[in-house]
Amino acid sequence: MDRELLIEIGVEELPAAWLPGLTRQLGERLAARLKEYRLAPRAPIETYSTPRRLTVRLAKIAERQEDLEELVTGPPVSAAFNAAGEPTPAAVGFAKKQGVAVEDLGRASSSRGEYLTYLKRQRGRSALDTLPGVLGGVLRDLSFPKQMRWDATLDDGRGEFVFGRPIRWLLFLYGGRVVPFTVTRPPYAAGPLVQEVHSGALTYGHRFLATSGRAGRSIKVRSFDEYQARLKEHFVVLEHAERRDRIARDLEGHARRLGGRVALKEHQALIDEVADLVEFPGVVAGFFDPAFLGLPAEVLATTLVHHQHYFPVVSERGTLKEAFLAVVNTQPKDERPIARNAERVVTARLRDARFFWESDRRTPLESRLDRLHTLLFHKALGSYRDKAQRLETLAAWVASDAFGVPDAAGHAATAGRLAKADLTTDMVFEFPELQGTMGGIYAREEGRPEEVWKAIYHHYLPVAVEADAPPSSAALGPAAVTWGAVSLADKLDTVVGLLHAGERATGSRDPFGLRRQMHGIVRILMDLPELTGLDRELTIDSLASHAVQAFGATGEVAATVRGFALERVRYALEGRGFATELVRAVTATPDVSPLRARRVARALQGLRASEDFQALAVLFKRVKNIARELPEPADLDRDALTEPAERALLDALDARRPAVARAAAGADYTRALTEIAALRPVVDCFFTEVFVMADDARVRTARLTLMASLRDLILDLADISEIVPHTE
């Protein structure tokens, strides 16, 4: 009979940021270990977590392991029996090893001949006997961003048992019965205060809350339903979604009573995070001196949101009110004692912020530049003062040359020069997440034009490749072009400089955030018209090869940048939903323009289903292969082409080429690709009628050159051979 499996790993508070990943891992690792142990789940694996527990439940799981059948191969039949048909010592030995008589052995043929075999059957053990091994494996498998030693060992021969936080209890039930399992403790720590953790039928409720008696006593359970119900009675909401929804509801209710609202959408990530900091969420309202509302909204929000995990309350018009909401791990009868303490912390932090706000503004950004000398950017690339100097020049070049907006170069240069100055302010020292933002605000306070201060304010953005990753063009306003120049210059300088200095992003290791920087570059270039109003299909290569000059770098670096950029453009396009083969088709050339790639991909997506296009894609593979036979590029020897089919192709190419070029120049890639698709009949006919590799060298060269020019025409847009439909 199938029975329920319930495991709860009771831990000391796990970091909220780990819970989503750990919960997912728990399900995956359990599934993998069950498979390894041949215990078939007969229901979906359900996982749950709170800061103090990781829980997994399987409503039904097999009672026994599946039996194991293994075919063991013995000696070849030719060597197993003598001329008289009697078994040789080889056959007898094999049978003996398997514990059976020679007559019980089977035979199987392989390419090398016939062999003696034995079908070994192993009866599956009971789930109860097997599950300890499963849990032991799962506990070893879970991986943590940071693990700790806590004087624990497991009885699996692998010694010390590290984990994310100490395990304090294990609820481990199969069909209501306790599955035995023990976390052991090494002799140098074990004693009356440091004891083994034995699995049991016990769980624990909220640390402080209980309907009767002392909180934190053990609770005995036999099934998941009982477990969940008893936890609820003991002030633990097991499901993340339920905690999150409660918090959202409570926040809204509290904000309404205060005559305002909470920007729930904007704070989605914070709600998810606080939901993993508590087991029994409640909300408490606190207030601060309205005089602090004179601080920039960004500073107020950072203090509340990033430092305290509190939610700002805004008026209906969207301005901050002198109130905040704190999510707490209780629903107190009286909110005030908690609120008083929360207010004390907020007030202390805001008082610091106000001090920084006032003192920082006494030193203008321009006169902070010299202090950047003391801040190291990278040991091979100098200080932030050096970087500021490079940014000033590069941002101006991007604006005037790459963007073609010389009028913006002056503002871009100023913003580039000042972009890093806020690293020397007390505010950024105290609130590092405000870098850039603070520089922008201080520049605004100094009366710098919008083109300059907004460029500084947003220059760390974007940090992601999605089409809606901030900033928006609305937020940028008239600063869009200068922002684009400074943001690109900053990221180019970092990527090119660090690659030049030998830093790389490999696997999960990317200590300098190179990928993130490159994502910023890709996103700006890919959405340049939407972000800045400029319609330029810039290649990363053209920008990078200018940026390398500041480092006196070689072509080798440029090649590294190209490869890295290509990989990130592909990532971005796939992230936007383009199929892998489409992405490969539009990123066939290394000097890729993200914007052009995006547009061609869109066009291809619309056309790829058409019959002409599909057929042409197949033919194109042949075109590419055969064009490779051309020893060296040559001028097309038109007179050598005399067959009607090759004349037809030549004429069609001559006729279509200008139209393709015109359409591509106008970024109308659907049109350009349609023109190309129209070549299909003549290409088809060419391959049927014409033998390219003619004996006559002149004719052969002319035909190969014709193929090469067809290839180049198409490849300039996309390598459409990538989108050949798979026949199998």
Next chain:
Amino acid sequence: MVTLQQLIFKLSEFWTSRGCLLQQPLDIEMGAGTMHPETFLRVLGPDHWSVAYVQPSRRPADGRFGENPNRLFKHHQFQVILKPAPDEVQQLYLQSLEACGIDLRAHDVRFEEDNWESPTLGAWGIGWQVLFDGQEITQFTYFQQAGGVDLSPISVELTYGLERFAMALQDVDNVFELEWGAGVKYRDVRHRDEVEQSRYAFGQIEMPAAELHALHRNLFDLYYGLAGTLLRSGLVLPALDYCLKCSHMFNLLDSSGGIGVTERMAYILRVRGLAVAIAKAWVGESRPPASAEAEA
């Protein structure tokens, strides 16, 4: 009303009743109670040990001339070391809060991830800041390494920030308004010290900045050399004293603006080199640091 001194009594009483030895502050300047030999050295090696003590902690850069209601040149830590860390340590800790008069049901006490690291001590641990209604009142750390040495068994360190804890208990917004003893304010006891120490820490003295920096550097070098000599003489505890002196000189250089960014790292590495050598000597792998020998 729990005065600051009552708070110290209550914590001392609670932890001694749970088997801790009551130690005294080390009579040398330091930035945190972790640097006290009762923590830094006792967590090394196999011997079980439980101890509690108050440690005045000096952080020159945090000095605010007695004008900031929350920041101090010198604050007080109540330090508890339990080795090995008992299974019940979180409950014990929460009971200690109750012993100080906190009703856990009426407040929001949480353990939020905050791993601790001291680059100068080559020490780090895993743990939490304990938030009392959003206010950090304790750092709770399972030590993993000290002086670059892997620890076993694992010790737990509880560091109560006495001023902050008392402010929450007494419901005051300004540290100088705390009641130290009945009728005596924190201001009466400590304010002048804060003003004068801050002036010194930020170099507001009758000596040009360059000269003061040179003096501190010189002192650092002298203490550093002495620590190396003591270590070579097999005297671990005196060596630690002068390692702490170095650390304090470094903090003063830092607060008075006498150190550049790259140089900063070099100083940290020198102190760390000493701390690592001291830790190794304590556990018996006695070997003076090559650098200390060379520079001494």
